[in-house]
Amino acid sequence: MQxxxxxxxxxxxxxxxxxxxxxxxxxxxxxxxxTDISGDGYIAAVxxxxxxxxxxxxxxxxxxxxxxKSTLVRCLSRLIDVTGGSVFVEGQDLAELSERDLxxxxxxxxxxxxxxxxxxxxxxxxxxxxxxxxxxxxxxxxRRERAxxxxxxxxxxxxxxxxxxxxxxxxxxxxxxxxxxxxEPDIWFLDEPFSALDPLxxxxxxxxxxxxxxxxxxxxxxxxxxxxxALRLADRIAIxxxxxxxxxxxxxxxxxxxxxxxxxxxxxxxxxxxxxxxxVLAMPIGEDDATGAPVDxxxxxxxxxxxxxxxxxxxxxxxxxHGELIGAIRRSEALNVLFGGEK
Amino acid sequence: MSIxxxxxxxxxxxxxxxxxxxxxxAVAAAxxxxxxxxxxxxxxxxxxxxWPFADWINFxxxxxxxxxxxxxxxxSIASVVEWFLDVTGNLLYGRNRWPRIGPLPWTTVAxxxxxxxxxxxxxxxxxxxxxxxxxxxxxGQWKWAxxxxxxxxxxxxxxxxxxxxxxxxAWRRKTVEKILNxxxxxxxxxxxxxxxxxxxxxxxxxxKAGAIVTMIFAMxxxxxxxxxxMKKVPPEIVESGKMCGSSSWQLLRHVRVPTARTEILxxxxxxxxxxxxxxxxxxxIGMPGLGQKLLQLLQALKIGRSLEIxxxxxxxxxxxxxxxxxWVVKQPKHFERGTPWHVRYRILVAWxxxxxxxxxxxxxxxxxxxxxxxxxxTVSKEADLLVDxxxxxxxxxxQWLRGFLIRFVFIPMRDAYLWLPFISVLxxxxxxxxxxxxWRSALVCLGYFGLIAMSGWxxxxxITAYMITFSVFIAVxxxxxxxxxxxxxxxxxxxxxxxxxTAQTFPSFIYLIPVVMLFGVNDVAAIGAVITFALVPxxxxxxxxxxxxxxxxxxxxxxxxxSAWQQLWKVRFxxxxxxxxxxxxxxxxxxxxxxIIAAFIGTQDLGQEMQKALSSTDVGKGLVLGLCxxxxxxxxxxxxIRWSDSRKKALGLE
Ligand SMILES: Nc1ncnc2c1ncn2[C@@H]1O[C@H](COP(=O)(O)OP(=O)(O)OP(=O)(O)O)[C@@H](O)[C@H]1O
Ligand SMILES: [Mg+2]
Numbered sequence: 001m002q003x004x005x006x007x008x009x010x011x012x013x014x015x016x017x018x019x020x021x022x023x024x025x026x027x028x029x030x031x032x033x034x035t036d037i038s039g040d041g042y043i044a045a046v047x048x049x050x051x052x053x054x055x056x057x058x059x060x061x062x063x064x065x066x067x068x069k070s071t072l073v074r075c076l077s078r079l080i081d082v083t084g085g086s087v088f089v090e091g092q093d094l095a096e097l098s099e100r101d102l103x104x105x106x107x108x109x110x111x112x113x114x115x116x117x118x119x120x121x122x123x124x125x126x127x128x129x130x131x132x133x134x135x136x137x138x139x140x141x142x143r144r145e146r147a148x149x150x151x152x153x154x155x156x157x158x159x160x161x162x163x164x165x166x167x168x169x170x171x172x173x174x175x176x177x178x179x180x181x182x183x184e185p186d187i188w189f190l191d192e193p194f195s196a197l198d199p200l201x202x203x204x205x206x207x208x209x210x211x212x213x214x215x216x217x218x219x220x221x222x223x224x225x226x227x228x229x230a231l232r233l234a235d236r237i238a239i240x241x242x243x244x245x246x247x248x249x250x251x252x253x254x255x256x257x258x259x260x261x262x263x264x265x266x267x268x269x270x271x272x273x274x275x276x277x278x279x280v281l282a283m284p285i286g287e288d289d290a291t292g293a294p295v296d297x298x299x300x301x302x303x304x305x306x307x308x309x310x311x312x313x314x315x316x317x318x319x320x321x322h323g324e325l326i327g328a329i330r331r332s333e334a335l336n337v338l339f340g341g342e343k
Numbered sequence: 344m345s346i347x348x349x350x351x352x353x354x355x356x357x358x359x360x361x362x363x364x365x366x367x368x369a370v371a372a373a374x375x376x377x378x379x380x381x382x383x384x385x386x387x388x389x390x391x392x393x394w395p396f397a398d399w400i401n402f403x404x405x406x407x408x409x410x411x412x413x414x415x416x417x418x419s420i421a422s423v424v425e426w427f428l429d430v431t432g433n434l435l436y437g438r439n440r441w442p443r444i445g446p447l448p449w450t451t452v453a454x455x456x457x458x459x460x461x462x463x464x465x466x467x468x469x470x471x472x473x474x475x476x477x478x479x480x481x482x483g484q485w486k487w488a489x490x491x492x493x494x495x496x497x498x499x500x501x502x503x504x505x506x507x508x509x510x511x512x513a514w515r516r517k518t519v520e521k522i523l524n525x526x527x528x529x530x531x532x533x534x535x536x537x538x539x540x541x542x543x544x545x546x547x548x549x550x551k552a553g554a555i556v557t558m559i560f561a562m563x564x565x566x567x568x569x570x571x572x573m574k575k576v577p578p579e580i581v582e583s584g585k586m587c588g589s590s591s592w593q594l595l596r597h598v599r600v601p602t603a604r605t606e607i608l609x610x611x612x613x614x615x616x617x618x619x620x621x622x623x624x625x626x627x628i629g630m631p632g633l634g635q636k637l638l639q640l641l642q643a644l645k646i647g648r649s650l651e652i653x654x655x656x657x658x659x660x661x662x663x664x665x666x667x668x669x670w671v672v673k674q675p676k677h678f679e680r681g682t683p684w685h686v687r688y689r690i691l692v693a694w695x696x697x698x699x700x701x702x703x704x705x706x707x708x709x710x711x712x713x714x715x716x717x718x719x720x721t722v723s724k725e726a727d728l729l730v731d732x733x734x735x736x737x738x739x740x741x742q743w744l745r746g747f748l749i750r751f752v753f754i755p756m757r758d759a760y761l762w763l764p765f766i767s768v769l770x771x772x773x774x775x776x777x778x779x780x781x782w783r784s785a786l787v788c789l790g791y792f793g794l795i796a797m798s799g800w801x802x803x804x805x806i807t808a809y810m811i812t813f814s815v816f817i818a819v820x821x822x823x824x825x826x827x828x829x830x831x832x833x834x835x836x837x838x839x840x841x842x843x844x845t846a847q848t849f850p851s852f853i854y855l856i857p858v859v860m861l862f863g864v865n866d867v868a869a870i871g872a873v874i875t876f877a878l879v880p881x882x883x884x885x886x887x888x889x890x891x892x893x894x895x896x897x898x899x900x901x902x903x904x905x906s907a908w909q910q911l912w913k914v915r916f917x918x919x920x921x922x923x924x925x926x927x928x929x930x931x932x933x934x935x936x937x938x939i940i941a942a943f944i945g946t947q948d949l950g951q952e953m954q955k956a957l958s959s960t961d962v963g964k965g966l967v968l969g970l971c972x973x974x975x976x977x978x979x980x981x982x983x984i985r986w987s988d989s990r991k992k993a994l995g996l997e
Contacts, residue, residue, distance in 0.1 A: 074582070077586060079582050079585060079586070099591075103588055103589070103590055104588075106585065106586055106587070106588040107588030110586060111586065112582075112583070112586040114579050114582065114583050115579075116577075116579050117579070117583075118577075118579040118580050118582060118583030118584075119580070119583070120580060120583075120584070120597070120598060120601065120602065121580075121601075121602060122601045122602070122604060122675065123601075124677060131584075131587050131597070132587035132588055134597075135587050135588040135589050135590075135593055136588060160680075161677040161678060161679070161680060162677050163674070163675055163676075163677060165674070166677070176583075179583075179587070180586075189586075
């Protein structure tokens with residue numbers, strides 16, 4: 001059914017919008033394209049998506065506006081029910097959870113930052129951030145303390161008594177982030193959480209999330225339109241188009257071997273050298289070649305650029321972070337990645 | 344979108360449908376012309392068509408009341424309401440009931456009102472609130488005003504809470520909404536008196552009956568606004584509430600209801616205004632207070648005194664309206680951390696200090712506690728003199744107008760309406776219905792008017808219809824130029840709109856004062872009141888419609904060299920027509936309400952019968968009459984709104 005280490009796994013999930021989506025879904029085959037479906041008056045927001053998000057992994061979802069990213073995340077959190085297929089969270093089928101269990105799951109395990117913030121307009125920043133704690137039934141003092149902590153973390157201290165309409169867009173977004181941080185959920189859904197932030201704070205927030213994930217092994221689903229952000233954060237990237245996941249893989253693989261025309265186009269402008277790591281290019285070594293000092297497999301081609309240019313060996317050995325040899329890269333191939341040019 | 348292309352396609356209604364409708368109207372006219380050849384049963388609704396609805400309703404009511412013992416339920420509800428009324432009655436005008444601490448000194452009440460006004464919207468509102476109570480006290484109307492307010496203080500919150508609960512129920516369950524919707528439609532077009540008779544049957548007369556009828560009457564808008572607000576809560580806010588782990592009760596309590604705050608408070612505003620309108624009218628079922636006083640004074644033609652009471656009612660209306668509207672727009676504001684509590688709660692502190700001060704003052708100086716009648720000011724003598732002088736001045740004109748209207752307009756018009764064969768009236772409405780919405784609307788119109796024919800009150804209904812036609816015609820003839828004139832300049836528009844908005848908050852009863860003053864107690868006065876009352880919404884919507892013409896259209900037409908007149912008739916007016924139609928609809932509704940109220944100063948229509956039903960507590964008759972009025976309103980509403988919607992679509996306004 002699903003591998004034990006996956007925090008979330010979704011199997012052939014569909015979400016159709018229209019008059020009677022379930023009946024319609026039963027009547028079509030999986031060969032139906034997006035246009036076929038819209039021809040029949042339905043919107044295929046999520047189309048036959050199968051994904052696994054591993055424990056402690058950060059999966060970034062990318063895709064054009066309207067490609068179904070938010071809808072997919074809503075299916076994963078069961079804010080909306082899937083039309084077909086199923087979603088498992090830590091081995092439990094979400095569709096089979098009772099209302100009560102679902103609430104419990106959300107209180108104890110899940111957090112979400114919304115694309116349009118979703119703040120409660122008649123509560124102060126502090127009350128908004130403390131809201132999930134209040135729902136869990138924590139007492140007033142504990143929740144105030146915890147809320148102040150995260151408010152400080154997102155740099156809004158001094159503003160805790162403001163109302164959302166008294167804040168700028170970026171500040172409101174940070175309230176949303178703080179609210180989801182307050183309960184330190186194991187599974188985190190972040191729908192363009194940094195879209196309204198200035199570059200500086202954005203970077204700080206990214207670091208904060210990386211730190212948390214590293215430290216507490218959170219499983220995170222992250223939506224963004226910003227490829228640089230995706231690269232910084234992602235363990236894997238899923239690229240969506242018209243509701244379907246075109247490719248879901250590590251950033252290296254996505255730029256090196258795009259599965260479809262669309263993915264290739266999507267990553268066209270990306271500087272591959274900054275994405276591709278030495279270890280990915282490494283090939284198994286025979287006895288003769290690849291001698292001398294190895295390079296660090298966790299470094300990108302861009303970071304190795306100087307060495308690559310000055311290098312005289314055709315094959316360069318690559319070691320992992322423990323110093324073990326894992327293979328060798330071909331210098332010409334690495335230079336191709338660095339300068340573009342055909343593979 | 345150009346006007347020319349809009350002309351061609353009026354929504355889904357095609358040219359042929361309009362033709363069919365016109366044909367039916369033509370047939371209706373032909374039937375009317377052939378009246379003398381028609382068999383009798385096509386002229387007057389024949390006996391077999393008149394169903395004894397009233398008897399059925401009475402039967403049901405008797406069954407409910409006596410056989411099911413429903414009266415015990417209503418009586419116990421009434422005694423709970425009475426307990427609350429006793430408390431507020433004791434506090435406000437010293438009714439001898441628990442908690443026996445009242446009456447509060449008038450100065451205390453006045454400063455409390457002033458502080459509430461200040462808290463809601465600063466000094467100006469504070470002055471209005473405080474000033475209103477000072478006026479009431481000085482004019483020696485304290486007891487009556489407090490009798491009226493003590494009911495509102497109980498009825499408005501109860502009505503609002505019940506309305507919110509029902510609104511939420513309707514939002515949760517589609518079936519509840521489906522059941523409530525037509526009921527609310529009828530409830531909101533039933534004339535005030537139709538509510539009173541069942542209440543008299545189940546509760547009796549007096550303050551508690553007045554309070555209960557007020558609660559029932561004021562509830563529909565609250566239900567509507569709550570439902571609207573709940574539907575408008577942004578889904579993302581609900582989702583974020585869900586993801587925070589709210590249960591569905593928490594979601595409702597902490598997320599949805601607070602987010603729907605604006606709509607709910609707008610509902611509260613409407614509830615308060617409806618309460619005031621009803622509580623004044625409830626004098627007809629023995630509710631003491633300002634309304635009763637006004638009724639007596641008007642019937643005794645004491646114009647000066649009734650003017651004083653009228654001013655009080657108007658002041659209270661404006662005060663309640665401004666306060667509740669200020670509450671709607673009031674947003675919470677934060678205090679910086681470390682603000683001491685007496686700054687945080689400075690208004691509360693100020694109120695407590697003022698209340699204690701006035702209380703102490705009232706112990707030392709009796710006039711600060713209560714102003715007895717002999718010390719009260721009055722301007723009634725001066726007002727009477729002034730009014731007398733004015734009435735005498737315009738008397739030739741009003742005399743002439745009265746005579747002219749009755750002889751040459753009212754009587755011929757009434758006779759013509761009564762002369763019309765009922766079958767051709769039905770066909771006429773069906774034809775109009777067909778024009779706006781094919782056979783469906785034709786059937787709706789036929790249904791409404793058919794039921795009126797079957798009610799047995801055809802003649803009375805036609806008299807009501809003629810008065811409505813005449814009043815609405817005059818209201819339009821006056822309101823349209825007024826609206827056009829006002830919409831020509833921003834300042835004028837703002838001023839006239841302000842006047843209209845304020846006038847709309849007055850309880851309908853108030854409109855009777857000036858017409859009785861000018862014309863005395865007769866049907867010219869009644870129609871005068873209806874016209875004045877109906878003029879307000881029409882003017883308002885005309886201005887709003889004309890003001891909101893898309894500016895690019897106006898510019899385009901000036902560029903193509905249209906004169907001011909051409910611009911008005913060719914561009915602005917057609918664009919404004921859908922909005923004006925909505926105003927027209929309200930004009931009809933308002934006229935219907937007012938015609939029934941005005942009945943007690945002399946008309947012979949449904950309203951007069953309604954008064955009779957009220958005094959003999961004939962529920963069946965009262966409700967049948969009320970429904971006749973409601974059906975006229977609902978039919979007009981259907982026709983106009985359908986037409987206006989399709990028009991708006993055609994003009995690309997929505
Ligand atoms: N409640 C709904 N009813 C009908 N259609 C919907 C609904 N929600 C989403 N859709 C449709 O589903 C598709 C996917 O929407 P979604 O919000 O998931 O896009 P997105 O990838 O998050 O876009 P963006 O980057 O702009 O946030 C869109 O075509 C949208 O119109
Ligand atoms: Mg989205």
